[in-house]
Amino acid sequence: MSESLVTHSPGGYAPALFRRSIADALEMDHGVDAVAAEERAASLAKRSLKKDAKVWGLKLAISMIDLTTLEGKDTPGKVHALCQKAMRPEPLDPEVPHVAAVCVYPTMVPFVKQALKGSAVSVAAVATGFPSGQTFTDIKVQETRATVAAGADEIDMVIDRGAFLSGNYQKVFDEIAEVKEACGPAHLKVILETGELANYDQVRRASLIAMYAGADFIKTSTGKAPTNATLPVTLVMLEAIRDFYHATGKKIGMKPAGGISNAKLALSYLVVLYETLGSDWMTPDLFRIGASTLLNDILMQLKKERTGAYQSADYFTID
Amino acid sequence: MSTTTEIETRERLAPGPASSAMIWEYAPSLESTDHVKIAPRYNLFIGGKFVEPHSKKWFDTINPATEERLAEVAEADAEDVDRAVREARRAYEKVWRKLAPSERAKYIYRIARLIQEKSRALAVVESMDGGKPIKESRDIDIPLSAAHFFYYAGWADKLEYAFPNRNVSPVGVAGQVIPWNFPLLMAAWKLAPALATGNTIVLKPAETTPLTAMLLAEIIQEADLPPGVVNIITGAGATGGALVSHDDVDKIAFTGSTEVGKRIQRAIAGTKKRLTLELGGKAPNIVFEDAPLDQAVEGIINGIYFNQGHVCCAGSRLFVQESVVEPVIRKLRERIGTLRVGNPLDKNTDVGAINSRAQLEKIQELVDSGIEEGAEMVQTPCRLPSRGFWFAPTFFTGVSQSYRIAQEEIFGPVLSVLTFRTPEEAIEKANNTPYGLSAGVWTEKGSRILKMAQKLRAGVIWANTYNKFDPASPFGGFKESGFGREGGMHGLGPYVVLS
Numbered sequence: 176m177s178e179s180l181v182t183h184s185p186g187g188y189a190p191a192l193f194r195r196s197i198a199d200a201l202e203m204d205h206g207v208d209a210v211a212a213e214e215r216a217a218s219l220a221k222r223s224l225k226k227d228a229k230v231w232g233l234k235l236a237i238s239m240i241d242l243t244t245l246e247g248k249d250t251p252g253k254v255h256a257l258c259q260k261a262m263r264p265e266p267l268d269p270e271v272p273h274v275a276a277v278c279v280y281p282t283m284v285p286f287v288k289q290a291l292k293g294s295a296v297s298v299a300a301v302a303t304g305f306p307s308g309q310t311f312t313d314i315k316v317q318e319t320r321a322t323v324a325a326g327a328d329e330i331d332m333v334i335d336r337g338a339f340l341s342g343n344y345q346k347v348f349d350e351i352a353e354v355k356e357a358c359g360p361a362h363l364k365v366i367l368e369t370g371e372l373a374n375y376d377q378v379r380r381a382s383l384i385a386m387y388a389g390a391d392f393i394k395t396s397t398g399k400a401p402t403n404a405t406l407p408v409t410l411v412m413l414e415a416i417r418d419f420y421h422a423t424g425k426k427i428g429m430k431p432a433g434g435i436s437n438a439k440l441a442l443s444y445l446v447v448l449y450e451t452l453g454s455d456w457m458t459p460d461l462f463r464i465g466a467s468t469l470l471n472d473i474l475m476q477l478k479k480e481r482t483g484a485y486q487s488a489d490y491f492t493i494d
Numbered sequence: 495m496s497t498t499t500e501i502e503t504r505e506r507l508a509p510g511p512a513s514s515a516m517i518w519e520y521a522p523s524l525e526s527t528d529h530v531k532i533a534p535r536y537n538l539f540i541g542g543k544f545v546e547p548h549s550k551k552w553f554d555t556i557n558p559a560t561e562e563r564l565a566e567v568a569e570a571d572a573e574d575v576d577r578a579v580r581e582a583r584r585a586y587e588k589v590w591r592k593l594a595p596s597e598r599a600k601y602i603y604r605i606a607r608l609i610q611e612k613s614r615a616l617a618v619v620e621s622m623d624g625g626k627p628i629k630e631s632r633d634i635d636i637p638l639s640a641a642h643f644f645y646y647a648g649w650a651d652k653l654e655y656a657f658p659n660r661n662v663s664p665v666g667v668a669g670q671v672i673p674w675n676f677p678l679l680m681a682a683w684k685l686a687p688a689l690a691t692g693n694t695i696v697l698k699p700a701e702t703t704p705l706t707a708m709l710l711a712e713i714i715q716e717a718d719l720p721p722g723v724v725n726i727i728t729g730a731g732a733t734g735g736a737l738v739s740h741d742d743v744d745k746i747a748f749t750g751s752t753e754v755g756k757r758i759q760r761a762i763a764g765t766k767k768r769l770t771l772e773l774g775g776k777a778p779n780i781v782f783e784d785a786p787l788d789q790a791v792e793g794i795i796n797g798i799y800f801n802q803g804h805v806c807c808a809g810s811r812l813f814v815q816e817s818v819v820e821p822v823i824r825k826l827r828e829r830i831g832t833l834r835v836g837n838p839l840d841k842n843t844d845v846g847a848i849n850s851r852a853q854l855e856k857i858q859e860l861v862d863s864g865i866e867e868g869a870e871m872v873q874t875p876c877r878l879p880s881r882g883f884w885f886a887p888t889f890f891t892g893v894s895q896s897y898r899i900a901q902e903e904i905f906g907p908v909l910s911v912l913t914f915r916t917p918e919e920a921i922e923k924a925n926n927t928p929y930g931l932s933a934g935v936w937t938e939k940g941s942r943i944l945k946m947a948q949k950l951r952a953g954v955i956w957a958n959t960y961n962k963f964d965p966a967s968p969f970g971g972f973k974e975s976g977f978g979r980e981g982g983m984h985g986l987g988p989y990v991v992l993s
Contacts, residue, residue, distance in 0.1 A: 224521070
């Protein structure tokens with residue numbers, strides 16, 4: 176396999192010339208064939224990863240995890256424990272990397288910030304009326320500002336699905352652009368909530384709109400809808416990222432979230448990423464996995480590769 | 495292999511910014527072979543027994559990925575062919591034609607189930623003998639072979655519903671000659687409908703891929719099929735010639751090259767023999783500007799690189815509407831770079847070995863002609879093994895309708911990219927070939943699909959997909975791609991006499 180799957184765009188990305196218009200997004204909006212997209216994703220899921228390739232992939236996957244807790248019952252104590260796990264997932268094995276970020280609700284940000292102090296783990300927070308996004312734009316903007324001010328490095332916003340599904344793409348676009356501005360230095364991940372978008376055509380359209388409106392990452396799901404991330408949805412979004420890169424020279428990140436609960440599935444996501452965008456995207460800067468229970472399964476698999484035997488779940492901490 | 499072009503291709507494919515991320519080398523994931531037993535020698539399967547050939551000659555069958563010998567198989571001469579046909583005739587007159595159709599069905603179901611039971615071994619042997627990736631033999635060849643037997647077993651006692659108000663009787667002894675690209679699957683395509691309709695058979699597999707046919711002979715023995723109903727004789731062209739020209743054969747079914755098909759048709763002209771031919775192709779795969787482009791690219795890749803392009807219905811001529819040529823070529827270039835070429839037994843291999851040295855030379859010769867005629871070549875950047883027969887997946891841009899690579903069947907992993915402006919032009923160019931086996935159409939517009947399907951002169955037309963096969967769906971050609979249909983209810987027709 177070649178080092179980079181994406182051929183280099185002539186000229187590259189010049190921010191000043193970067194037109195931010197919904198027309199650009201809709202210009203690239205061709206259809207997606209559902210049967211063929213699902214077939215391609217299923218064939219990639221059959222890749223067989225063994226030995227070194229597996230271990231390398233699993234460690235990379237850990238470094239891409241946004242370790243997440245998004246519950247009404249979250250407390251400073253709970254997120255503190257999660258942060259310890261995030262920084263040192265496997266205290267006995269220094270080869271196991273830390274995760275990419277801890278992802279929480281806005282009010283938990285100060286505690287996370289405190290707990291993660293001195294580590295390279297980022298603070299991510301959901302905002303903009305998560306998970307439904309059914310609130311006023313100025314409140315979304317205000318919430319974003321406050322969350323960044325509280326110490327969030329990354330903001331996971333939700334798009335207004337009501338506006339999107341009623342065809343008001345301009346509103347979706349404008350809201351993302353405003354939130355992006357409110358983020359300041361913080362990175363913006365835009366959640367499309369693909370489980371509510373009905374089909375792959377809409378997923379592609381929403382992806383393009385989010386990228387042209389200023390997203391640094393596009394993300395599948397809140398984890399709160401009946402259908403969360405799937406491989407074909409991720410494939411379609413990665414293909415949109417590739418097209419956007421060719422049009423603008425700008426690399427957008429991808430974050431599948433929800434339902435990725437075991438190591439094998441996480442590896443399948445990495446295969447889809449690798450064989451669609453190549454090794455340039457094989458970094459936590461451009462790929463994240465939103466998950467809460469995935470980490471322990473990966474640790475269990477890594478230990479199995481190291482010792483040759485599966486350990487009981489009692490040997491892995493519940494945080 | 496043209497190494498300079500490979501290196502150039504590599505540079506073209508990987509000019510991206512230096513990356514800190516490492517290349518993810520998938521460790522080899524080899525399908526195990528220790529459960530597979532290949533005998534050192536296979537004799538002819540005649541009259542329910544394995545018998546030494548009258549010729550006293552055997553020839554080697556090799557693994558095209560390593561050039562190592564796998565086994566030797568018997569070379570049937572005219573005397574052996576005669577013995578096989580006599581056994582088939584005897585079984586036809588004495589047993590098979592008289593058997594209740596529901597009893598015929600039971601035998602065929604049994605063969606289908608045994609193929610499923612032994613699918614793992616069959617897949618491994620298919621990949622070893624023919625060079626195709628294990629993921630294809632495992633997921634396509636073997637399951638589809640079983641599916642064909644299941645499907646036609648179901649027809650055996652329902653023939654009066656396939657041909658209402660007619661009396662249906664079998665034709666007699668069928669001589670079947672099959673190719674090397676889908677060895678077991680082609681055997682299944684030929685045997686299943688013939689058996690279901692009450693015919694007996696002498697089958698000749700291709701000389702480079704006889705092993706799964708011999709394993710099928712063992713399965714047939716195990717299924718306790720009455721002796722002589724299916725006879726399998728191995729050999730090269732001369733054996734096939736003797737079978738085709740044998741006086742007591744009632745029907746010939748051949749799948750292979752157009753050249754040999756024409757020879758067969760000449761040889762049996764003026765005889766009572768019935769004939770079906772499934773021959774070459776040079777299929778157009780047509781991409782309109784409103785197509786789902788990423789999936790179309792997958793379809794293009796699957797259309798031409800599936801089974802190393804050793805597919806009679808391969809989408810070997812790509813027609814792209816001029817308004818989307820740039821993104822389609824770019825995506826194709828990126829996608830071809832991800833194909834994994836190598837050991838057919840590696841579960842991650844996408845493209846395996848070329849079936850034989852002769853085929854490799856033919857591919858190389860046509861590719862050279864493409865370069866000479868001025869087309870621009872792009873190949874998968876990959877290191878090919880030093881032993882065995884290999885050809886990197888290739889596509890040509892800037893191809894004109896008059897180039898040999900746009901006219902002749904290459905039967906290898908080589909795609910010619912052409913362009914068009916209007917649907918009418920696409921139809922005209924697509925039909926501008928002596929062949930007419932299959933075609934692909936990529937568009938989001940339903941009415942255009944229907945219109946294209948009416949105008950394209952091809953037996954199989956895929957819309958927004960490619961290389962999809964199902965036992966219930968008839969398959970066959972127009973023009974020099976042959977005549978007669980295999981699969982579906984239509985596939986029964988060539989094996990029955992209606993009165």
